[in-house]
Amino acid sequence: MADRPKIEVASDDEAEEADFLVCVRASEPSVFDDDLYDFCCKCSEKVRHRPHAPIVPKRICMVCAMAAMAEGEEPAEHCITETSLDEARRYLKRS
Numbered sequence: 001m002a003d004r005p006k007i008e009v010a011s012d013d014e015a016e017e018a019d020f021l022v023c024v025r026a027s028e029p030s031v032f033d034d035d036l037y038d039f040c041c042k043c044s045e046k047v048r049h050r051p052h053a054p055i056v057p058k059r060i061c062m063v064c065a066m067a068a069m070a071e072g073e074e075p076a077e078h079c080i081t082e083t084s085l086d087e088a089r090r091y092l093k094r095s
């Protein structure tokens with residue numbers, strides 16, 4: 001997958017400077033019980049994110065993010081926070 005974006009690991013503070021927080025739509029099955037909800041800045045669909053997600057970036061659903069990337073609006077950088085990466089590692093170990 002040569003065109004898959006490279007994901008950098010950012011601190012939680014660095015992630016506050018991101019333009020967007022890519023979220024799953026609330027209609028998708030949930031993995032965690034303590035997710036928080038908001039709305040996509042493009043389509044207003046209800047979305048879900050983790051409680052430790054950055055506060056400042058606009059929420060965008062996966063569908064709109066993928067469409068924006070397909071239209072060449074891909075952001076310069078993609079990142080995951082250290083907290084999210086740690087949580088994902090813990091989750092995958094217990095699965």
Ligand SMILES: [Zn+2]
Pocket residue numbers: 040041042043044045060061062063064065
């Ligand atoms: Zn959307």
